[in-house]
Amino acid sequence: MIIGDDILERTCKDMIETILFCLPDATRGTIYRIGPMPTLQAVRVTTGVRDEGTGEILWGLPEVSDYNYPGKSWERYRDRPGQVLEAMAWCVEKGKSWTADDPNLDFRSVRKQLSNELEDHHHMEPVLIRKSYLYGARKMIPSYPLDHTGKPIWKDSENIVVAVVKIHFKPGTIKRGDNSTKIIKKLSHTLGTQLLSLHIRETLSEAQKELARQRLQSCNVLAHELRNTLIKLGFVFSAINAEISFLREQWESQICSTFPELECKRAILERLNELIKSKNVDRNRGFDLAQLCESLLAEQHELAELSLMPVLGEKWVDNKLRPKWRKLLKESDVWESSREEINSLLVRLQNSMWLGTDEELAKRMVHLPDDLKSVWPKLAYVDFTVDKIVVLEQILKFLDHPDLDFPHKQQTKKVLTALKALVEMIPEVEERTNRMIHSLKNGGGFDLF
Secondary structure, rough: OOOOOOHHHHHHHHHHHHHHOOOOOOOEEEEEEEOOOOOOOEEEEEEEEEEOOOOOOOEEEOOOOOOOOOOEEEHHHHHOOOOOOOHHHHHHOOOEEEOOHHHHHHOOOHHHHHHHOOOEEEEEEEEEEEEHHHHOOOOOOOOEEEEOOOOOOOOOOOEEEEEEEEEOOOOOOOOOOOOHHHHHHHHHHHHHHHHHHHHHHHHHHHHHHHHHHHHHHHHHHHHHHHHHHHHHHHHHHHHHHHHHHHHHHHHHHHHHHHOOOOOOOHHHHHHHHEEEEHHOOOOOOOOHHHHHHHHHHHHHHHHHHHOOHHHHHHHHHHHHHHHHHHHHHHOOOOOOOHHHHHHHHHHHHHHHOOOOHHHHHOOOOOOOOOHHHHHHHHOOOOOOOOHHHHHHHHHHHHHHOOOOOOOOHHHHHHHHHHHHHHHHHHHHHHHHHHHHHHHHHHHOOOOOO
């Protein structure tokens, strides 16, 4: 049976207290828990002793006993040929009471069998519960305990024993079948009902906890999957920013073609590449300068092909190009004569990242209509996020300008139109996801729509 130790002890104390109050000749009461099947560990739960002077009941397990926690297994206390016979074995196996109204004739007294000492007068009553109450109508019962011959006990019985009540009496105050034993039997039935009720409550509580745990686990798995999906949808922003970078590339191309005297990014990078290629690297040096040169050329070529936001362009120079150039100048003196030019080129390269944002240059581009050269740089240098859906609408409107002419304009518009539909869907999906996760966590229903 599934019952918490604290509540089981309180229930047993209430039962012992009731019996001792009802039976003035009763001096002590003990309740033993029996189970689970098939081990049928018999464990003393609590003992209450009446103080004859005050009438107060004193609680505890002061005696040394095999039945104190962790208790005694069925194999140790069941009837066995040539071994000590215990009243506990009779109550558990037969599901019947045992009354020691004459200790001299109590052939199941352990104390008398072992040390020839008489035990006091007592009555032991099994607490029975129907199998169907515990295991349901289908009687999905675990393995039965076996007697010493290997025969299962309780197999043909409607009941199983879940506890044993032992009440001690003053000498000569108890007889088999008297009112005292009947009262104990009646109250034992009540205890069985209480224990069953507690078992059902604990079982339901455990089932609810398990359901809550499974629901939370399922919710976390679902939340993880849904959020992964939302993260994957984040590619939309990268795709839109890639299309915006194409607008930026076309705008910077307009500037470079309109003002050929300006030192643009590509020209500076080409000069840096020339400086690397113009020197012969000594491959016998400890550090592989040739490999460093190849890496630097590759990153400078990549930067030339990209149209980054100005801040990202500056970081590219600071984080990728400058450290490699410093290392190159430190490891070899073949570029020493070009050191000042290299440092100057890197500074000018960073400055060139901002040419497209120069409003004065834009105003001097007389071949473009005023509204076009005013709007184009503003849209080309936008870092798109979900809260900038209005900017995306402005870009689509901008692409319809009759004087705007650059390659793949219509294709860019189609791509951005499709991506706009996805962007508009993301907040709604995120809201529904959060609402659904919240409902699952709290055990309520949810509306996907």
